[in-house]
Structures are given as structure tokens and as C-alpha cells.
Amino acid sequence: xxxxxxxxxxxxxxxxxxxxxxxxxxxxxxxxxxxxxxxxxxxxxxxxxxxxxxxxxxxxxxxxxxxxxxxxxxxxxxxxxxxxxxxxxxxxxxxxxxxxxxxxxxxxxxxxxxxxxxxxxxxxxxxxxxxxxxxxxxxxxxxxxxxxxxxxxxxxxxxxxxxxxxxxxxxxxxxxxxxxxxxxxxxxxxxxxxxxxxxxxxxxxxxxxxxxxxxxxxxxxxxxxxxxxxxxxxxxxxxxxxxxxxxxxxxxxxxxxxxxxxxxxxxxxxxxxxxxxxxxxxxxxxxxxxxxxxxxxx
Amino acid sequence: xxxxxxxxxxxxxxxxxxxxxxxxxxxxxxxxxxxxxxxxxxxxxxxxxxxxxxxxxxxxxxxxxxxxxxxxxxxxxxxxxxxxxxxxxxxxxxxxxxxxxxxxxxxxxxxxxxxxxxxxxxxxxxxxxxxxxxxxxxxxxxxxxxxxxxxxxxxxxxxxxxxxxxxxxxxxxxxxxxxxxxxxxxxxxxxxxxxxxxxxxxxxxxxxxxxxxxxxxxxxxxxxxxxxxxxxxxxxxxxxxxxxxxxxxxxxxxxxxxxxxxxxxxxxxxxxxxxxxxxxxxxxxxxxxxxxxxxxxxxxxxxxxxxxxxxxxxxxxxxxxxxxxxxxxxxxxxxxxxxxxxxxxxxxxxxxxxxxxxxxxxxxxxxxxxxxx
Ligand code: SF4
Numbered sequence: 001x002x003x004x005x006x007x008x009x010x011x012x013x014x015x016x017x018x019x020x021x022x023x024x025x026x027x028x029x030x031x032x033x034x035x036x037x038x039x040x041x042x043x044x045x046x047x048x049x050x051x052x053x054x055x056x057x058x059x060x061x062x063x064x065x066x067x068x069x070x071x072x073x074x075x076x077x078x079x080x081x082x083x084x085x086x087x088x089x090x091x092x093x094x095x096x097x098x099x100x101x102x103x104x105x106x107x108x109x110x111x112x113x114x115x116x117x118x119x120x121x122x123x124x125x126x127x128x129x130x131x132x133x134x135x136x137x138x139x140x141x142x143x144x145x146x147x148x149x150x151x152x153x154x155x156x157x158x159x160x161x162x163x164x165x166x167x168x169x170x171x172x173x174x175x176x177x178x179x180x181x182x183x184x185x186x187x188x189x190x191x192x193x194x195x196x197x198x199x200x201x202x203x204x205x206x207x208x209x210x211x212x213x214x215x216x217x218x219x220x221x222x223x224x225x226x227x228x229x230x231x232x233x234x235x236x237x238x239x240x241x242x243x244x245x246x247x248x249x250x251x252x253x254x255x256x257x258x259x260x261x262x263x264x265x266x267x268x269x270x271x272x273x274x275x276x277x278x279x280x281x282x283x284x285x286x287x288x289x290x291x292x293x294x295x296x297x298x
Numbered sequence: 299x300x301x302x303x304x305x306x307x308x309x310x311x312x313x314x315x316x317x318x319x320x321x322x323x324x325x326x327x328x329x330x331x332x333x334x335x336x337x338x339x340x341x342x343x344x345x346x347x348x349x350x351x352x353x354x355x356x357x358x359x360x361x362x363x364x365x366x367x368x369x370x371x372x373x374x375x376x377x378x379x380x381x382x383x384x385x386x387x388x389x390x391x392x393x394x395x396x397x398x399x400x401x402x403x404x405x406x407x408x409x410x411x412x413x414x415x416x417x418x419x420x421x422x423x424x425x426x427x428x429x430x431x432x433x434x435x436x437x438x439x440x441x442x443x444x445x446x447x448x449x450x451x452x453x454x455x456x457x458x459x460x461x462x463x464x465x466x467x468x469x470x471x472x473x474x475x476x477x478x479x480x481x482x483x484x485x486x487x488x489x490x491x492x493x494x495x496x497x498x499x500x501x502x503x504x505x506x507x508x509x510x511x512x513x514x515x516x517x518x519x520x521x522x523x524x525x526x527x528x529x530x531x532x533x534x535x536x537x538x539x540x541x542x543x544x545x546x547x548x549x550x551x552x553x554x555x556x557x558x559x560x561x562x563x564x565x566x567x568x569x570x571x572x573x574x575x576x577x578x579x580x581x582x583x584x585x586x587x588x589x590x591x592x593x594x595x596x597x598x599x600x601x602x603x604x605x606x607x608x609x610x611x612x613x614x615x616x617x618x619x620x621x622x623x624x625x626x627x628x629x630x631x632x633x634x635x636x637x638x639x640x641x642x643x644x645x646x647x648x649x650x651x652x653x654x655x656x657x658x659x660x661x662x663x664x665x666x667x668x669x670x671x
Contacts, residue, residue, distance in 0.1 A: 181432055
């Protein structure tokens with residue numbers, strides 16, 4: 001079976017001193033990332049393979065970390081512009097997270113206009129969580145109706161952070177924001193819950209790609225923002241394999257920790273065990289020998 | 299959240315309407331639903347550097363960074379201070395007979411003003427109230443119902459007892475504690491219906507403020523607690539011992555789930571433990587399970603299984619063993635252990651006969667443990 005590919009596209013000094021990334025650079029990074037998804041190719045073609053014109057594309061971002069440590073608004077903005085160029089109508093694109101308050105705190109401008117790109121939270125009027133419970137393995141949760149009803153093709157556009165319990169939070173754990181009771185899945189290093197949640201129909205059947213905002217990485221004491229342990233990394237990480245994308249994020253966090261003389265996550269008893277569980281469940285690859293990491297600078 | 303929705307919740311789950319307390323519904327209707335969560339500092343937590351905290355209220359000991367919530371979903375670290383988000387934020391308010399809790403040896407036939415907030419510190423796969431216990435407070439309807447209002451309501455609706463129940467009162471500890479102190483000043487009593495997942499220090503403080511605690515002992519093996527409760531057995535047993543050695547009243551409920559926790563050996567071990575560690579006089583209720591929440595594929599408990607469990611408890615020397623959720627069963631009555639007469643006859647939640655006076659059986663004068671009218 002072919003190895004999974006993870007593309008890491010970096011651009012030095014992409015963000016201003018205030019942490020605002022350059023939109024044009026982001027667009028170039030996205031183009032590069034998409035073009036390399038299946039080996040060298042055309043970004044538009046690759047997007048057209050991933051998404052149909054009538055798909056309702058959900059871009060699930062992570063805005064838990066407030067202004068300092070959330071998916072930057074410019075990132076989905078750049079992504080959206082390319083989706084539109086590839087033939088997706090703007091009205092078919094939704095950038096979303098749990099609450100409108102978290103979205104606005106992170107710098108997003110809400111938009112529920114049906115005719116344009118939408119940005120809103122699960123707590124918006126008329127949405128909310130499903131009444132029916134999804135019961136799957138150890139998971140018993142109500143899904144955000146955005147994920148369960150509206151979205152047909154999902155992008156996990158998470159940020160990369162150290163996590164006090166899971167070890168790492170990236171593209172897979174991002175979907176904790178798609179259920180009503182994420183706090184119930186934080187024991188035993190969030191394992192097997194991250195993998196099990198990902199394997200529910202509402203996620204597994206809809207997830208198309210993990211794209212990770214690694215412009216700023218919280219490599220220690222996450223998931224809360226601590227400036228002294230946050231590194232300007234200037235990267236976007238792309239993979240069709242959600243497990244491999246998270247695995248690569250973990251490796252970067254370990255590199256940053258090593259450089260700062262911090263113990264590894266394993267030494268701290270926080271190795272992201274969910275990755276091995278996910279691999280066993282055949283959700284993707286979590287072994288270095290099975291993953292090709294392609295690093296690009298632009 | 300809409301007022302109508304809140305009322306619907308009240309009526310659908312039980313109560314005020316079912317109890318014939320139309321005025322209570324009208325009073326509740328007058329409340330504004332609250333869209334805000336509380337921000338009242340938690341009582342039991344430790345502060346660490348870098349805005350991190352550790353909650354020491356329950357045996358989970360959640361360690362949280364800034365802006366994170368505990369497992370129970372109702373406590374949040376905001377800039378290094380830990381807050382309860384549900385202080386005075388009631389999501390369920392009903393008037394129930396105390397028999398419904400169930401508490402059988404505590405003021406029989408007394409109506410209780412029963413309140414709950416969202417949240418729970420475990421996640422039982424058979425939870426009957428998961429719609430309120432397994433959600434965050436912002437995901438359900440609630441009203442502002444501060445402690446002084448709770449007490450006024452209890453007085454207005456002639457409820458001598460306030461019950462903290464339905465979800466898990468440990469997670470709304472501060473609200474329960476303050477309400478209890480307030481109620482006590484007005485001569486009301488307080489009872490707590492809990493899974494007993496609480497640390498010794500907060501429990502000992504709570505015991506000073508309340509009059510009875512009913513513990514749901516969910517099984518007698520850690521394996522069951524791991525798989526079906528997502529909690530720990532040991533701290534619950536510890537809590538039972540602490541309550542039993544205090545001056546407040548204790549009853550234990552055991553929900554019998556077919557094939558999961560109905561093994562006779564397990565039941566025997568549990569009854570023996572109760573007899574040895576707590577004594578033979580603590581009431582033990584074996585309650586009938588019905589398929590619910592994440593255990594919908596299990597059958598209801600056969601009545602014969604409950605009878606076998608009650609038999610095991612009797613043989614272990616326990617004096618007050620009940621069978622619950624089986625209306626009309628003879629084991630919902632209280633029998634005097636000495637003369638074997640029925641001293642409390644129950645028909646559902648109605649007390650049909652009460653033959654206890656000054657805490658003694660009126661037939662043979664045997665002392666009957668409990669808190670009596
Ligand atoms: S009360 Fe809640 S926050 Fe505190 S330790 Fe228990 S589950 Fe965690």
C-alpha cells in the first residue's frame with residue numbers, strides 16, 4: 001500500500017509583528033500545498049478531484065484559543081478564494097466552529113447570508129446540536145447540525161498545539177468542536193476517543209483533507225496560549241491522510257521542544273497515543289516508515 | 299432560550315404539572331430564562347503557575363489551562379481563576395415526593411422542591427437524565443434561580459425539604475451549599491442525590507450543611523465503573539463510609555442491569571461490605587433498569603433478578619432492603635425487622651400506612667433508624 005503524503009509548506013516571516021499573515025503569501029502556500037497533494041500536479045485539478053461543484057464544503061476551524069491562538073481568519077480566506085477559483089460556488093462554503101462568540105473573539109466576521117461564503121457557529125439561530133444521539137463505540141454525542149446536516153465535504157483547518165492531555169491537538173481532535181460534549185472525551189489521554197469520534201459516519205465519510213495552520217505553534221503547555229512557548233513556524237500542513245497530518249504535527253512539536261531543551265511528550269507521559277489507535281482502526285498512517293513528509297519553502 | 303421551552307421541559311420531565319401544582323408552573327413561567335452563565339469562584343481548587351489550575355472537588359482532579367473546562371463541563375478556568383458556570387442556574391425545578399428520590403427513611407410522604415443544573419462528573423451509559431447531565435449549561439434552557447429564591451419557593455409550595463438531584467449535585471456544589479445554608483436558616487431540610495464521586499474534604503463540609511445523602515452505588519467492581527460509568531469505585535465507597543460515620547442520614551441505591559452488574563457474587567460482596575463497613579440498618583434499594591441512553595439494547599431487569607438481589611442482601615444481614623421501579627411490589631414497603639409487620643406501606647409514591655411513632659415500631663416498639671416526622 002502506498003505511503004501517505006504530508007506536505008509542509010513554509011514561508012519565513014509570513015506574519016507581521018502583530019501576528020497577521022500576508023494573504024498573498026498564504027494563497028501561494030495553499031496553491032503549492034494543493035499542487036503537491038498527489039505528487040506534482042495542478043492545484044485546481046487536485047481541488048476538483050477533492051470537491052464537487054455541488055458539495056457543501058465545511059471548513060472546521062479552531063477558535064478556542066482566542067485571538068492569539070486560533071486558526072487565523074486570513075487562512076480560511078485564502079483557502080476559500082482557491083476553492084472558488086476551482087469552481088465551487090461561494091455560497092457552498094461555510095467556515096464554522098462551536099460558537100459565534102469564539103469566532104468573533106478570534107477575529108472572524110459572522111455571515112449567515114445564504115448567497116455568499118458563510119461564517120457562523122453551531123449556536124447560531126436555527127442550528128444547534130442534533131436532538132438524536134450518535135452512539136458509536138465509546139462515543140455518545142450529539143453532532144453539530146452544521147457537520148451532520150449541512151456539510152457534505154469537510155476540511156479540518158485546525159491549528160497545531162501541544163495538549164496537556166492528548167499530547168497534540170491538530171486536525172483530528174479539531175472535530176471535538178463538532179459535538180456537544182467534548183469535555184467527556186478528555187480522560188486517558190483522549191484515547192481512544194479522538195480516533196473513535198473521527199470514525200463516526202458524520203466525520204469519516206465527509207472528511208476530505210486536513211490542512212493545519214502551523215503559522216504559530218504552541219509547543220508546550222497547550223492548548224492555552226503562552227507566548228513564551230509559542231513559536232512562529234510559518235507553515236501550512238496538508239494531507240489527505242488525517243492521521244499522518246497529525247503525526248507530522250507531533251514531530252514538529254517534538255522538534256521545537258527538543259530545540260528548547262524540553263522533555264519529549266513521551267517523557268512527560270503525554271505521547272499522542274490516539275495516533276496509534278487511529279492507525280489500528282485504519283483511519284490513516286502513524287508510522288514514520290509509512291509517511292512521506294515533503295517539505296517546501298516558498 | 300425561550301420560556302415556553304423551559305416550561306415544556308418542566309412539564310415533560312415530570313413534575314410540576316404532574317404534581318397538580320399549576321401555580322408552580324405559572325410562577326416558573328414568570329421567570330426570565332437566562333442566557334448568561336454564572337461566574338462565581340469555585341470553592342475547591344488549587345492555583346498553579348501560568349494560569350493553570352487543578353480542581354480538587356471530585357476524584358477526577360481535572361488539571362486545566364486557561365479557558366478550559368473540566369470534565370463536568372460546568373466549571374471553567376478563566377485567566378487562572380476557576381469558576382462555576384451554573385451557580386443559581388437551574389435547568390430542572392419540580393416538586394417531587396421524597397419517595398421518588400428514593401429516600402424511604404427520611405420524613406416519609408414529604409414533598410421536596412427538587413432542583414438541578416446541567417452537568418455531571420461521570421458519564422453513565424445508562425443515565426436516565428442524560429439530556430441535562432451530559433450537556434454544557436449553555437446547551438439547555440435554564441433560569442436564574444439563586445439560593446434565596448429557591449428557599450422562598452420551597453416555603454411557598456410547602457416543601458419542607460429541598461433536594462439537589464437529577465443531574466449530579468457535586469458539580470453544582472457551591473450553589474447547593476449556599477442554598478442549603480440558606481434553607482437551614484428557615485428551618486428547611488436538604489437532601490442530596492448523588493453518585494458519590496466527591497473528594498473527602500468537600501464532602502465533609504457538605505455534610506455540615508445537609509441532612510441526608512442518597513448514594514447511587516452503580517456496581518461493586520472497578521471494571522464496571524471503568525466501562526459503564528467512566529468513574530472510580532473506590533472514592534464512592536470512601537464517600538459512603540464518611541457519610542455513614544457522620545450524623546446525617548444515608549441510603550444507597552443499586553440499579554441492577556441485566557448481565558452487567560447482577561452477578562450474585564458481586565451482589566453478595568457488596569452486601570457483605572455494607573453490612574461490615576456501614577452496618578445492617580442502612581436502607582438499600584435495588585432498582586429496576588429500563589433501556590436508556592447508551593444501553594438501549596439491554597432488556598429491563600427481570601423482577602426475579604431484583605428479588606434474588608434482595609434475598610442476598612437479607613441473608614447478608616441487611617435490615618431494610620427495597621425493590622424500586624416495580625410498582626406494587628411488596629418490597630416497596632418497610633417491614634419491622636423484629637415483629638415483621640408492615641410499618642410503612644407505600645403505593646407508588648403515596649404513603650398508605652405509617653406505623654412509626656417517635657422513631658419506633660408501633661407494634662413492637664423496636665427502634666427504626668431514620669429521620670421521622
Ligand atoms: S468537579 Fe468537574 S472540574 Fe472538578 S474535578 Fe470533577 S469533573 Fe473535574
